[in-house]
Amino acid sequence: MFWSKVFIPTLKETPKEAESVSHQLLLRAGFMRMLMAGVYTYLPLGLRVLEKIQGIIRQEMNAIGASQLLLPALHPLELWQKTGRDKDIGEVMFKFIDRRGRNVVLGPTHEEIITSLVKDQISSYRQLPLVLYQIQTKFRDEIRPRNGLIRACEFIMKDAYSFDQDKEGLDKNYQLMYEAYKRIFKRCGLTVLITEADSGIMGGKESHEFMAPATQGEDLVLLCKKCSQAKAFDADSLLCSKCNFQMDKINTIEVGHIFKLGIKYSQALGANFSNALGELKPIIMGCYGIGVSRLVSAIIEQNNDAQGIIWPKEVAPYQILVLPLDVTNSQIMQEAIALHDQLASLGFQVLLDDRDERAGVKFKDADLLGIPIQVVIGRNSLVEQTIEIKVRLTQEKIIKPRQEAVEQIGKLIHI
RNA sequence: CGGGGCGUGGCUCAGUUUGGCUAGAGCGCUUGAAUGGGGUUCAAGAGGUCGACAGUUCAAAUCUGUCCGCCCCGACCA
Numbered sequence: 001m002f003w004s005k006v007f008i009p010t011l012k013e014t015p016k017e018a019e020s021v022s023h024q025l026l027l028r029a030g031f032m033r034m035l036m037a038g039v040y041t042y043l044p045l046g047l048r049v050l051e052k053i054q055g056i057i058r059q060e061m062n063a064i065g066a067s068q069l070l071l072p073a074l075h076p077l078e079l080w081q082k083t084g085r086d087k088d089i090g091e092v093m094f095k096f097i098d099r100r101g102r103n104v105v106l107g108p109t110h111e112e113i114i115t116s117l118v119k120d121q122i123s124s125y126r127q128l129p130l131v132l133y134q135i136q137t138k139f140r141d142e143i144r145p146r147n148g149l150i151r152a153c154e155f156i157m158k159d160a161y162s163f164d165q166d167k168e169g170l171d172k173n174y175q176l177m178y179e180a181y182k183r184i185f186k187r188c189g190l191t192v193l194i195t196e197a198d199s200g201i202m203g204g205k206e207s208h209e210f211m212a213p214a215t216q217g218e219d220l221v222l223l224c225k226k227c228s229q230a231k232a233f234d235a236d237s238l239l240c241s242k243c244n245f246q247m248d249k250i251n252t253i254e255v256g257h258i259f260k261l262g263i264k265y266s267q268a269l270g271a272n273f274s275n276a277l278g279e280l281k282p283i284i285m286g287c288y289g290i291g292v293s294r295l296v297s298a299i300i301e302q303n304n305d306a307q308g309i310i311w312p313k314e315v316a317p318y319q320i321l322v323l324p325l326d327v328t329n330s331q332i333m334q335e336a337i338a339l340h341d342q343l344a345s346l347g348f349q350v351l352l353d354d355r356d357e358r359a360g361v362k363f364k365d366a367d368l369l370g371i372p373i374q375v376v377i378g379r380n381s382l383v384e385q386t387i388e389i390k391v392r393l394t395q396e397k398i399i400k401p402r403q404e405a406v407e408q409i410g411k412l413i414h415i
Numbered sequence: 416c417g418g419g420g421c422g423u424g425g426c427u428c429a430g431u432u433u434g435g436c437u438a439g440a441g442c443g444c445u446u447g448a449a450u451g452g453g454g455u456u457c458a459a460g461a462g463g464u465c466g467a468c469a470g471u472u473c474a475a476a477u478c479u480g481u482c483c484g485c486c487c488c489g490a491c492c493a
Contacts, residue, residue: 012442012454013427017485037485092491109493143416143491150493157493209493218492254493291493326451360453367453378452388452 001318003353006044009033010365020216022300023148025309029368031296031317038145038153042293045369048317049296050156054135056187056314057158057290064176066131066160071113073137077103079112083268092140106139111265111287114161118283119271125165128273128283131173133160135292147216149297150253160288165275170284174206174260177288181210181256184290188299189312193221193230193252210256210290214301217251253298254291261285309370310393318351319413321371325359325378336377339387342406343375348413367392373409 008030017034018024026032031046042050058068077095080086086093086105094106107113114132122130135158145153162173185192192210209232211221220233224240224247231241233249240247263282266272272280303310313319320343324336333354340352351371353362359378366374376388387405389398391412400408 009425011426015426016421016428019487034485138493140492144487144489146487151491155493159493257493289493294493323452328451358451358453358455360451360455363453365454376452380452 001349001351003351003355006351008045008369009043010368018148020147020150020297020301021304022150022214022216022297025300025304025368026148026297029309029370032149034148038142038151040149040152040154045317046296049311049315050292052315052317053188053292053295054158057135057184057292060180060184060187061133061158061160064131064180066133068134069132070134070136071107071110071117073107073139075105075107075113077105079116079269080105083112083265085112092142094139094141107136108138108140109157109289110134110136110159111161111261111285112269115265115269115271115285118161118163119266119269122163122271122273122283125273125275128163128165129169129173130163131160132163133158133288146218147297149293150216150218152293155294156292158290158292162286162288164284164286165273165281167284170260170262170286174258174286177258177286178208181258181288181290185210185212185255187314188295189303189315190255190295190299191302192255193223193250195221195230195232205260205262207257207259209254210258211252212255212298212302213250214253214298215251216301217253219252219254221250221252222247223250253294253301255295255298256288256290258288259286261287304370307364308368311370311372313372313413316370316372318349318371320348320350320373320375320409321366321369322350322352322375323359323362323366323377324353325362325376327354327356329379331382332377332379335381339375339377339402339406343409346406346410348409373412375405375409 010030011028014024015027018027026046030043031049032043033041035041061068077086089108093108096104098104122128135156137154138157139154142151142153145151149155160177162170164170164173190212192212195209195211211219221230222233222238223230224243224245226245227240227243229240229242238247239245263284266282266285271283273283275281299312299315300309303312311317322336322340324332326332336352340350343350353366370392372392374390374392376390381387385401386399387402389405389408390396398408
């Protein structure tokens with residue numbers, strides 16, 4: 001793909017609307033733009049990253065037997081009134097009246113909607129367990145949107161729901177999700193701390209939060225210096241409950257939350273099933289969220305330097321950026337295009353900077369965008385019949401003849 | 416919603432305190448020339464309802480009022 005076709009509006013200077021590093025870099029590197037507070041356009045590069053993340057999530061969800069569907073974003077208010085959550089969520093919910101006079105809301109989350117669906121479609125234990133998920137835009141009229149994608153009024157979330165006939169089934173699905181989440185965040189290049197919020201009451205609710213350490217994070221997590229146990233911040237107990245050791249306070253961004261719901265929604269909405277004895281029981285539920293668009297910011301918060309973004313391999317918008325340093329030199333361009341085509345034919349995602357810009361501008365933008373592998377083709381390349389590879393993360397430069405360079409690139413990407 | 420800050424070409428800002436000719440700079444953009452391995456240089460251009468409305472005044476980017484928008488701090492969340 002040619003740079004000039006993609007639409008990558010980079011900025012030299014930091015827009016004053018942005019405070020956090022991820023927000024600044026997303027704007028400067030041309031990944032997104034603001035329409036209004038808390039509402040953003042994903043530009044082509046930003047969309048590609050979102051799609052990469054969604055791809056990882058899909059793989060991991062499907063691998064544990066979850067099935068993807070897509071629920072509506074437009075809901076009747078009555079459904080929310082049945083569980084009383086229209087009041088709990090209150091002002092955060094966007095509400096309006098349509099032309100028929102119906103009270104309608106834009107979905108801030110989907111427990112009611114999925115439960116309503118399952119209530120109508122599931123009636124026997126033979127149909128359980130069932131795990132469904134979706135990746136969808138949520139709407140929340142936040143009191144104060146903030147930090148770009150970290151707290152937006154319109155954002156993309158993966159939400160999954162499990163339906164079981166007993167607690168053992170729920171525990172099993174919950175554990176599968178827990179492990180899948182660890183794999184997802186790891187593949188996204190994120191370090192996360194997992195905190196538990198256990199009520200301690202038998203049969204009580206249980207939840208885990210996946211918290212990505214970031215200086216701009218809004219949530220405080222306590223981390224034990226000795227055993228690395230993490231827990232939600234609590235001013236009263238600053239000692240680790242396991243080893244009684246001192247704990248560090250760490251700023252984090254909440255990127256995932258898994259929750260054992262029990263029968264709260266199934267009971268309120270009458271989502272029951274017949275068990276093997278013919279008894280009518282409420283379905284046991286769990287819900288599992290990941291802030292997909294928020295992940296983009298969290299990943300950048302953890303992967304950047306003074307030059308710009310450093311995308312982890314699996315979520316980079318492109319894997320390779322080819323830089324012909326002088327596009328007016330036809331030999332250089334020919335070589336660059338040939339290399340681009342060869343790499344693309346090997347299955348790599350390649351971007352070629354075909355702009356008539358000076359080398360310095362291209363280098364700066366390349367580092368800003370953060371594509372993992374840069375391939376430089378200039379005069380030296382022609383004279384010496386070599387290609388220069390630069391690894392964005394380490395700044396390491398490798399100079400090799402073309403075919404060896406191609407092999408080297410393959411190795412670097414597949415490590 | 417409470418507190419604080421800001422609003423001047425696409426971006427970053429000066430000018431507002433103390434009202435005064437046709438509102439400026441850098442970057443970006445257009446054209447030409449040189450250049451071509453870390454945001455190069457020179458020349459010539461285009462681009463502005465100074466957030467909006469109302470008011471004060473001979474005169475408003477500048478003073479007053481109302482409103483709108485954006486950012487930051489607080490309660491909330493993926």
